Amino acid sequence: EIVLTQSPGTLSLSPGEGATLSCRASHSITTQLAWYQQKPGQAPRLLIFGATNRATGIPHRFSGSGSGTDFTLTISRLESEDFAVYYCQYYGSSPPFGGGTKVEIK
Amino acid sequence: QVLLVQSGAEVKKPGASLRVSCEASGYSFTGYYIHWVRQTPGQGLEWMGWINPNSGDTTYAQLFQGRITMTRDTSISTAYMGLSGLRSDDTAVYYCAKRAVADAVPIFDHWGQGTLVTVSS
8 A cells, every 4th residue: 555645744935935845655656646736625636647747737837756756846936826735646546645735825 | 618516515414325426517428437535634635436437337445345336327427426334534525536538547637626524413
């Protein structure tokens, strides 16, 4: 069973700053990793799949990297609408999600 | 425009059963798998399983085996998720979701709005 651990739990940043979110898998998952953004009262929104591929309509300030067990979501310059909770997800069998990283306004 | 519209919030007693619907529009309903994901305060996001609307084939997460049933009605482009033996820890927002590509890989481009289910005596 794959377990995904996200860090940090909370990231306090100002608009315009960059954000680096981490997701670590308990075993190698090659690049079978997706990232989602979720705002209060809304469903998650797909940002990245295949560890590095932006989903349709996702701004270029969002980028994903990594393979194997260590993955990163980078937001180059935070805009007001980017303050949200971010989840990683392994999309193999019984796909687990990570516990989430909240990006909040400092 | 792809839309997944779910049924409304429900309150259930422990031991009761639940059925949530997910009406699809804007695409060929039978061409894309429908997955169900729930979000609980304690466990976060949990994948529950999928249904192939064309064949009716299903795959369920082991956690829910024995008390989950996914069905569909192709005449009204609607998928259903049933859960029996409800417990307080089944209190969650339940989502239906689909991928933009026609396979079973659980990458979710489109989501329903969510259905809040509260299990309480």
